[in-house]
Amino acid sequence: MMDRIAQGLLDSWKLGNVLAADCPSRGVLSHLTNRWGALVMVALATGPHRFAELRRKVGGVSERMLSQTLKDLEADGFVLRTAHQVVPPHVDYELTPLGREAAGHVVALVGWIEGALPRIMAGKLALAAE
């Protein structure tokens, strides 16, 4: 059933594309799926955040990586950066409409992983025990 759905999607989208080494979608995919991209999207899915706020929310990210990641996502048009010209700097990051669509899928994937985690871990234990 899932196979039929997947096959249908593959056919309708002519999904040979990403599988081709030189498709531009590879770049976008990597921004959304590298170590921090997905996490930032998840964090932003709940609304606008300031830089330091994001940094605290996404556990383990360094300032450097966060700004890098945000820059990539901004360049892809997923994130809107708004800098208020005040003296202690104040910058807001939020998802664009396009970003919200992307975030929906990322959140779905991440959410599924979390939900399936018990089953995944159980499978790992079974393999390890054999």
Next chain:
Amino acid sequence: MMDRIAQGLLDSWKLGNVLAADCPSRGVLSHLTNRWGALVMVALATGPHRFAELRRKVGGVSERMLSQTLKDLEADGFVLRTAHQVVPPHVDYELTPLGREAAGHVVALVGWIEGALPRIMAGKLALAAE
């Protein structure tokens, strides 16, 4: 609207988890989202494949990376490896039921990217032109 949905999912799943640096889901996420993991899942979504067949289908992957990726996905319980004991080796890879669930989300994300690519590229051009 999307925000409300995302917020709801986040709350119901207590999604602080992935955002926490030490959640095991981080590992699974990285296997599904690193350079080749997602592509292999997409390729396998259409049915079982042999090693060399996958290698040809996923553009640009080296033998080393492919076997590494497959091993990771197998360890997560997403891929089932079946080795037929014949003399020119013959090994089949296919998604497990769990893997099919995961692949559904990955295919959805990748598919969306391909569909949204025109809009994404248009946005990039607009930014570059300014």
Next chain:
DNA sequence: CGGAACACTAACATATTTGTGCGTACTTCC
């Protein structure tokens, strides 16, 4: 009989990603 295909693996070299520490120009809090 030479060569390709199969499904890998080990060793090594390189590329890319990520982290760390420092500096900024100012303000607010104690």
Next chain:
DNA sequence: GGAAGTACGCACAAATATGTTAGTGTTCCG
């Protein structure tokens, strides 16, 4: 007055990811 917070950029180091090459043992093909 000293410390901390703000949103980064830069240079350098370390870690990780990826690629390259060569090799395995057999069988089929020309």
